[in-house]
Amino acid sequence: MVTETHKIHSESDPQMRLLIIEDDRESADYLVKAFREVGHVADHASDGEEGFALAESGDYDVLVVDRMLPKRDGLSVIGGLRDKGNRTPALILSALGQVDDRIKGLRAGGDDYLPKPYSFAELLARVEVLSRRQGGPAEETTYRVGDLELDRLSHGVTRGGQELILQPREFRLLEYLMKHAGQVVTRTMLLENVWDYHFDPQTNVIDVHISRLRSKIDKGFERPLLHTIRGAGYMVRDGMK
C-alpha cells in the first residue's frame, strides 16, 4: 500500500509538516512512515496532552487527530487550540463514523472528519486539501487549468476560448475539482462537498457523473485535464505540467 502511494500522491504539492496525534502505536507508525514516503514530514504524539503541547509550539500545516486519546480527548485538544487562536487545520480520525459524531467533531473546531477504517489514499487526499486551505490564495473568482477556465461569478466555463455548457451540478463538480487542481480528490470528498451527502453509495454513482463531465470538458481536445487516479479518485491537472 505504501509503495502505491507514490501514484496517488499529488506530486505538485509542496512538502507538508504534519502532526499525527494517535495513541495506537502501530497505526501511528504506519501513518508516519506512509506520509514520509510520499515526501511529507510527520511527527507523532501518543496522547492528548503531548499532542496539544506539540501542536501549540510546532509549526504544522495539518494536524491528524484521533478522537479518543489518553489524557485528553481529541476534540478537547482541537477546541483548546482554537481557543488559543491556533487555526492549524485539523482532521479528526474516529471509530465513531456516524453523521452526528461528524457534526460534533466539526463543531468542536475540526476541519474534516474521517471515520475509521479509512484508506491511506483517502486520508492523504483530504490532508493535502486541508493544507492547501491554510494560507492558500484568497478565494479566486476564476480558476484556470491549462486552457480550461471557470468563472465562479458568471458560472461560465470555456476551454480554449470555446464555451462549454454545463448543468448546475456539473459546474459545482468542476468548480470543486478545479479549486483543488493538482490534488487528488476522492469519491467520498466529492459526494460530501458537491452533493452534501455523507453515506457511501453501493454503486459507482460518482464515476458516472465524472464521466459525463469528462465528456463535456475533455472530449475533442487533445490533452485530457480530468484524470482518474487509480485506487484514489480524480484530479484535474494540466498533463504537461
Next chain:
Amino acid sequence: MTAIGKLFRTTAFRLTLAYLLLFALFAASLLVYFAWNTHRLINDQITTTVDGEITELSDLFARRGLRGIVFAIENRALRPGANLYLITTPAGQSIAGNVSSLAPGVMATTGWSETAYRRLDDPDSSNHRALVKVTQLSSGFRLLIGHDLEERRRLFDIVGDAAKWSVLIVVVLGLGGGIFVASRVLRRIDAMTGTTQRIMAGDLSGRLPVGRSGDELDRLAENLNAMLERIEALMTGLKEVSDNIAHDLKTPLTRLRNRAEEALARSSNEAEYRAALERTIEESDGLIRTFNALLMIARAESGQARGNMDNFDAAEVAEGIHELYEPLAEDSDLTLTVKTATAPLHGNRELISQALANLVENAIKYGKPAITDENSDGAGAAAARDIVIEARREGDQVLLSVSDHGPGIPEADRKHAVERFVRLEASRTLPGSGLGLSLASAVATLHGGELQLGDNHPGLRVTLALPAAAAEGLAGQTGNVPQKSA
C-alpha cells in the same frame, strides 16, 4: 415476622397510622369539649339553686328567728331528692338538717366548697360528694346548703365510657383497614417485584399483572409493560444483529482469509501477490460497508439519531437523489424521473436521503423489465424502463416512493425482503450487502412511519410512509439543499 415488618413499613400502613392518630385526637378533643361544657352547665345550675335558697332562708331567719328557719329546714330536708341542709350553733353543734357527717373543716370556712358527705336518711351511702355553700348568719349560727354531685359524676362516667369505646373502635377499625389496604397493595407490589426479578434474571417475556380497576398501580403496570415490550424488541433486534454479524460477516471474512492464505501458498511473482492484495482490499472495503450499514440500522432502530432532526421538504430530498442517480440510471439504460409536491417532514434529512438512495439503487439494480414481446419495442418499452421517484403529501402522511417496472417481489416474499441480509433468490448474483431495504425500513420506523412494498403492475413500488410535519414548521426552510462550501 419479616412479612409483618414489611406490612408495617408500607406507605399505606403508615398513612393509616397517621390518620388514626389524627382521628383519635379529634374524637378526644370533641369529648373533652363536651364534658367541660356540661360540667360548667351543671355547676351553674347548682350555684343558682343554692344561692336562691340561701337568700330565702337568710330572709326567714331575719324575720322569724331560729325557730322559723329550723322549722323550714326540717320541712325541706324531708323532701325526696332534696338538697343538703345543715344549721349549726356558733359552737358548731348541729341544730337541724339532713346531713349526718361532712369532711372536717367544711363548716369552719364560709363560701363554696366540694365535700364528701353522708345523709341522715341514708347512713350507709358512702362516696357521695356535694357542692356546698356555707353562710354565716347573724349571732354566729352557720347555714350550709348544698347539692349532690351524683348526676355530674354519672355524666362524666358516660363521657369517659364513650371516650374509651370510641378510641377503641377507631383504633380497631383503623388498624384493620390499614392492614387490609396495605396488604392488598403489598400483594400487588410483591407480584410486580416477583415479575421484575424474573425479568432481571433474564426472562424478558415476563409481564406485570394488570388488574381491571384501572387505578394508579394498573396504569403503572401498563406503562412498565409497554416499556418491557420495547426493551424486548430492542434486545431481540440486538440479538438478531449480533447473530447476523456472526453469520454473515464470517462468510466474507473466511473468504478473505482463504484468499490471503492461497496467495501466500501459491503466488510466485509480484503481479500475483499484487492481484491478491488488491482483491483483499476490495473485499475488506465491502466488509466495512456492510458493517457501517449494520451500525446505521442499529442506530436508527435504537432511536439514537433522533437528536439530529429538523424540518425540511421531502420534495427537495427526492429531487436531490434524482439529480444524483439520474446519470447512473441512464447508463443502465433506464430513465429516472421525479414527481414532487411540497411534503413537509420533520426528521433526519441525511438518513431519509440515504434510505431513498438505497431504494433508487435497488430499483436501478433490479428494476429492469423482463424483455417480452409487448415491451420489446416502441413506446411501451420506453415506459417500462421508467423508474419514478415520487414525493407527495397525503393527509397527514408524506409518501416518498420509488416505482420500477422490473420483476417486482411476489406478495409472499415482501415481508421477508425487508429483513437484514435477505437477498431474494433472483438477486444473489448482483453485488450488494442485502441491507438496503432493512436500512430504509429502520429509518421509516425511527420517524414513526413504515416501509411499504407494493405492486406497480408490473414491478415494485417501495414507499416510505412518514408522518408529515406541521406545515408552518417549514417557514424559512424552503431554500435549496444546504451545501457545505467547498
